Amino acid sequence: MSREYGRMPMDLDLLLRKARLSDGRRVVIGIADGRIALIEEEGAPVPPARESLDLANAVVLPGFTDGHLHLDKTLLGLPWRPHDAAPSVRARIEAEKAFRRGECSTLAERGAEKLLELALRHGTTSLRTHVDIDDVTRLDYLAQVLEIRERWRGRVDIQIVAFPQSGILSCPPVADLLEEALRMGADLVGGLDPLGHDGDLHAPLDVVFGLAERHGRGIDIHLHDGGEAGLSEIMEIAHRTKVTGLGGTVTISHAFALADADARAFDAVAGLLREAGVAILSSIPGGDRCPPLLRLREAGVSVFFGSDNVRDCWNPASVVGMADRTMLATYRFGLRTDADIAGLIDHVTRIPHAVTGLGPGTLAPGAPADLLAFDVETVPQIVVERRLPTLVMKGGVRQV
Amino acid sequence: MSREYGRMPMDLDLLLRKARLSDGRRVVIGIADGRIALIEEEGAPVPPARESLDLANAVVLPGFTDGHLHLDKTLLGLPWRPHDAAPSVRARIEAEKAFRRGECSTLAERGAEKLLELALRHGTTSLRTHVDIDDVTRLDYLAQVLEIRERWRGRVDIQIVAFPQSGILSCPPVADLLEEALRMGADLVGGLDPLGHDGDLHAPLDVVFGLAERHGRGIDIHLHDGGEAGLSEIMEIAHRTKVTGLGGTVTISHAFALADADARAFDAVAGLLREAGVAILSSIPGGDRCPPLLRLREAGVSVFFGSDNVRDCWNPASVVGMADRTMLATYRFGLRTDADIAGLIDHVTRIPHAVTGLGPGTLAPGAPADLLAFDVETVPQIVVERRLPTLVMKGGVRQV
Numbered sequence: 030m031s032r033e034y035g036r037m038p039m040d041l042d043l044l045l046r047k048a049r050l051s052d053g054r055r056v057v058i059g060i061a062d063g064r065i066a067l068i069e070e071e072g073a074p075v076p077p078a079r080e081s082l083d084l085a086n087a088v089v090l091p092g093f094t095d096g097h098l099h100l101d102k103t104l105l106g107l108p109w110r111p112h113d114a115a116p117s118v119r120a121r122i123e124a125e126k127a128f129r130r131g132e133c134s135t136l137a138e139r140g141a142e143k144l145l146e147l148a149l150r151h152g153t154t155s156l157r158t159h160v161d162i163d164d165v166t167r168l169d170y171l172a173q174v175l176e177i178r179e180r181w182r183g184r185v186d187i188q189i190v191a192f193p194q195s196g197i198l199s200c201p202p203v204a205d206l207l208e209e210a211l212r213m214g215a216d217l218v219g220g221l222d223p224l225g226h227d228g229d230l231h232a233p234l235d236v237v238f239g240l241a242e243r244h245g246r247g248i249d250i251h252l253h254d255g256g257e258a259g260l261s262e263i264m265e266i267a268h269r270t271k272v273t274g275l276g277g278t279v280t281i282s283h284a285f286a287l288a289d290a291d292a293r294a295f296d297a298v299a300g301l302l303r304e305a306g307v308a309i310l311s312s313i314p315g316g317d318r319c320p321p322l323l324r325l326r327e328a329g330v331s332v333f334f335g336s337d338n339v340r341d342c343w344n345p346a347s348v349v350g351m352a353d354r355t356m357l358a359t360y361r362f363g364l365r366t367d368a369d370i371a372g373l374i375d376h377v378t379r380i381p382h383a384v385t386g387l388g389p390g391t392l393a394p395g396a397p398a399d400l401l402a403f404d405v406e407t408v409p410q411i412v413v414e415r416r417l418p419t420l421v422m423k424g425g426v427r428q429v
Numbered sequence: 430m431s432r433e434y435g436r437m438p439m440d441l442d443l444l445l446r447k448a449r450l451s452d453g454r455r456v457v458i459g460i461a462d463g464r465i466a467l468i469e470e471e472g473a474p475v476p477p478a479r480e481s482l483d484l485a486n487a488v489v490l491p492g493f494t495d496g497h498l499h500l501d502k503t504l505l506g507l508p509w510r511p512h513d514a515a516p517s518v519r520a521r522i523e524a525e526k527a528f529r530r531g532e533c534s535t536l537a538e539r540g541a542e543k544l545l546e547l548a549l550r551h552g553t554t555s556l557r558t559h560v561d562i563d564d565v566t567r568l569d570y571l572a573q574v575l576e577i578r579e580r581w582r583g584r585v586d587i588q589i590v591a592f593p594q595s596g597i598l599s600c601p602p603v604a605d606l607l608e609e610a611l612r613m614g615a616d617l618v619g620g621l622d623p624l625g626h627d628g629d630l631h632a633p634l635d636v637v638f639g640l641a642e643r644h645g646r647g648i649d650i651h652l653h654d655g656g657e658a659g660l661s662e663i664m665e666i667a668h669r670t671k672v673t674g675l676g677g678t679v680t681i682s683h684a685f686a687l688a689d690a691d692a693r694a695f696d697a698v699a700g701l702l703r704e705a706g707v708a709i710l711s712s713i714p715g716g717d718r719c720p721p722l723l724r725l726r727e728a729g730v731s732v733f734f735g736s737d738n739v740r741d742c743w744n745p746a747s748v749v750g751m752a753d754r755t756m757l758a759t760y761r762f763g764l765r766t767d768a769d770i771a772g773l774i775d776h777v778t779r780i781p782h783a784v785t786g787l788g789p790g791t792l793a794p795g796a797p798a799d800l801l802a803f804d805v806e807t808v809p810q811i812v813v814e815r816r817l818p819t820l821v822m823k824g825g826v827r828q829v
Contacts, residue, residue, distance in 0.1 A: 109806040111767040315715070315760035340813070344765055347813045348756075356748075360715035360757065365744055367511040406509040413740070413747045 034395030092154030097335025106140030151350025259286020276306025492554030497735025506540030551750025659686020676706025
């Protein structure tokens with residue numbers, strides 16, 4: 030979904046002076062109508078602007094995209110709740126549903142907007158959220174997240190995946206609810222472990238791909254299944270993506286099975302993912318089930334990062350923000366050179382833009398003026414020090 | 430080296446009111462002569478004090494101990510320096526020496542005290558630092574760190590390991606320099622991969638254990654060697670610790686080989702470590718070479734945490750502070766229950782106190798009033814949110 034940006038008219042609303050780009054160039058950035066109108070070397074003649082802001086040599090990056098959140102799950106707004114730590118995915122799903130049956134607070138009260146505030150403060154100007162659709166929540170959470178999206182329009186761009194958290198076959202109303210969700214305004218069709226949860230490789234994918242084709246939508250499927258089962262699911266999703274021509278719009282989230290593949294299986298699966306145009310979303314989990322980021326990258330597979338759970342029934346972890354996520358990637362994969370560390374920024378800007386259409390992806394004339402300024406010497410410092418931006422701008426309007 | 434604390438006289442300098450302990454009890458903490466004089470339930474009668482401070486229900490913990498820093502390596506005070514990323518331990522040692530030959534700044538200018546400021550702000554009131562002793566630095570860095578320790582007396586307690594970063598056999602002046610270092614004021618004898626670096630399992634350990642016995646000091650040996658070599662080194666160190674009766678004063682830092690051991694080898698090695706009283710220091714590295722914390726704990730081995738490299742020639746990573754380190758442990762080992770998460774605080778308080786004598790280890794009458802207050806509901810929040818303390822007190826004096 031990537032766009033090429035073009036040149037813009039020259040009636041400037043704002044000039045950002047004394048900015049530095051990630052390659053070290055000192056520039057002036059002009060903004061008009063919420064978009065970047067020009068980026069010129071410092072000292073070059075620029076048209077006048079209504080306002081100007083001196084960035085004092087801050088490094089400017091495009092706004093970050095968080096590729097995987099659950100705005101409807103977070104409990105950041107409620108008093109601390111000890112974690113149940115159910116032992117399996119299925120048990121966690123049931124524990125969450127039990128909690129929800131007894132909880133009448135709104136998603137905003139539970140912390141959905143607190144999470145958005147936190148994300149924005151960390152430089153997230155666009156995100157993809159999954160929203161649970163099952164026999165308990167039905168379309169209620171989706172309706173709430175759609176309202177929240179409206180309230181946040183112009184501050185954070187929100188893309189919504191209709192997510193069958195309780196499965197499709199094993200939770201009969203869900204197939205119909207997913208279709209209704211797309212009509213209500215969900216952007217993508219979600220999915221969940223066809224084999225591990227629904228016990229059938231094909232039938233759940235028939236529903237997911239059928240909906241995507243009928244409604245012209247993208248797909249983002251949660252895959253926790255490991256080993257052979259997980260790998261066969263990944264192969265099947267890639268195969269269906271090729272057959273349906275949905276390449277470039279399909280994401281597999283988590284894909285833990287990639288960590289289990291031996292070298293030959295990995296090469297086969299990675300080759301198929303690249304060829305089919307299926308992207309991988311990873312929260313860079315800390316344990317032994319982290320998809321091998323560097324090998325996926327070498328194989329030409331698009332990988333982008335997301336926060337996943339933030340203090341919810343699944344996990345009390347509370348790391349928000351994509352600089353933090355890139356730091357975890359340096360930590361998890363032992364990355365130490367400036368090039369390796371700075372290169373991780375691609376996974377929260379350029380790559381998610383190409384896959385999801387979210388975010389400006391880059392700083393260029395014509396791109397939305399969603400940008401961040403960091404008071405650092407150099408980009409790797411943003412990562413290793415998990416810096417907060419000193420300026421967050423969305424559509425040319427300062428948010429932080 | 431753990432101490433049992435006793436009751437104190439009742440002429441109070443300070444009362445901390447409205448404090449909460451980690452178990453949730455609401456208490457008043459009285460401080461006299463730099464030590465905790467009393468901890469009483471809220472509402473109980475307490476003697477008057479010269480000053481009092483309302484902690485507004487903050488959770489109070491003992492000051493954290495960072496078990497492994499390199500105050501002489503950090504370059505936090507210099508402009509960002511792209512990382513060389515030499516491919517082996519030996520190459521990194523040489524790269525660091527090359528840098529040092531061309532650099533005439535003092536350790537303070539390079540950032541040693543900036544690192545101390547950062548550590549203190551994160552709640553580190555005591556730490557163990559290794560100081561390089563080799564043919565380039567000789568005793569110069571030790572002299573500087575001894576001066577820094579004096580300047581920081583009363584703010585952060587600093588324990589110094591005389592560290593043969595270039596080996597002992599392979600760097601001839603070092604054995605004598607280590608002995609001189611102990612006379613100058615270094616507290617412990619360090620060591621480095623006997624097999625991997627000096628090519629001899631026994632001769633370097635003869636020097637290290639010989640110095641420790643002659644001078645009545647503890648030992649802290651860096652072991653990066655993996656596989657069989659690393660395991661044989663661990664066994665040999667444990668064996669020598671038993672023979673010399675140095676149990677309780679010997680630490681192996683990093684001990685990556687523990688991640689390589691199969692179940693039988695692991696059980697044998699862990700049993701020997703426990704029996705000999707040899708502790709393991711880990712920075713909880715993110716890759717595949719992280720010693721298995723939970724299994725070591727189950728086996729009764731003392732494990733404590735340290736930051737290790739902070740933006741230096743070895744690693745640009747800049748995670749400082751022990752709450753951050755416990756967060757990395759939850760991430761690395763997938764810990765999710767409140768008990769598991771809160772239990773990690775032991776690895777930066779109680780356990781390092783027992784092994785090194787640093788820090789109060791606990792909050793109890795008679796213990797040094799090195800304490801931290803956190804504005805949270807509950808201890809796990811400190812970990813998962815990597816909270817900064819809102820109050821840092823050392824010897825009864827507020828530092829932050």
